[in-house]
Amino acid sequence: MDLGIIGQAAGLFAVTNIDDILILALFFAQGADRPGSVRRIVLGQYLGFAAILAVAVAAAFGATFLPASAIPYLGLLPLALGLKAAWQAWKAHRGGDEDAGEEQAKEGGPSPLEVAAVTFANGGDNIGVYVPVFATAGVTGMTVYAAVFLVLVVVWCFAGRFFATRPVVAKALARWGHVLLPLVLVTIGLLILIEGGAFGL
Numbered sequence: 722m723d724l725g726i727i728g729q730a731a732g733l734f735a736v737t738n739i740d741d742i743l744i745l746a747l748f749f750a751q752g753a754d755r756p757g758s759v760r761r762i763v764l765g766q767y768l769g770f771a772a773i774l775a776v777a778v779a780a781a782f783g784a785t786f787l788p789a790s791a792i793p794y795l796g797l798l799p800l801a802l803g804l805k806a807a808w809q810a811w812k813a814h815r816g817g818d819e820d821a822g823e824e825q826a827k828e829g830g831p832s833p834l835e836v837a838a839v840t841f842a843n844g845g846d847n848i849g850v851y852v853p854v855f856a857t858a859g860v861t862g863m864t865v866y867a868a869v870f871l872v873l874v875v876v877w878c879f880a881g882r883f884f885a886t887r888p889v890v891a892k893a894l895a896r897w898g899h900v901l902l903p904l905v906l907v908t909i910g911l912l913i914l915i916e917g918g919a920f921g922l
Contacts, residue, residue: 793917
């Protein structure tokens with residue numbers, strides 16, 4: 722196996738997904754001390770990234786499952802989830818949503834689908850980077866890229882959990898995570914929409 726391709730794949734993944742570590746840290750902080758939260762977050766991250774890979778591979782083979790003009794509108798996913806998280810945090814702060822808080826605790830923090838939606842939307846612009854690389858790499862090279870990416874997803878999850886469990890970071894996230902998560906999601910959503918020119922922005 723060509724170590725050069727493995728190195729290129731690792732570098733490409735790191736450059737295009739560095740911001741995911743912050744998002745994962747926020748998710749892990751949100752699910753701290755909740756049963757099953759780690760499994761749900763890792764599953765969601767894999768689901769979201771597998772969807773990104775599927776679209777990129779299909780596009781590299783000439784399929785058009787996701788037109789380029791549709792990618793900016795993926796920003797609506799993190800925007801909606803961020804607004805939902807902000808609304809829940811506001812209601813919990815006002816003390817009028819104790820049942821919702823208990824329900825979220827039972828569920829173990831963010832659901833796999835929420836994590837997957839944010840991962841896919843945040844990585845939507847990655848598709849434009851991956852497609853030409855996959856198209857020129859051929860089937861063998863594409864397989865290596867996909868395998869390296871999928872291995873590095875778990876490394877990213879470990880990194881996100883590592884940062885979320887450092888005493889200083891964990892204390893800050895425990896205190897401000899309910900504010901930071903909606904803020905980060907809304908910001909990501911708006912950036913995707915604005916940079917992509919969605920709605921004529």
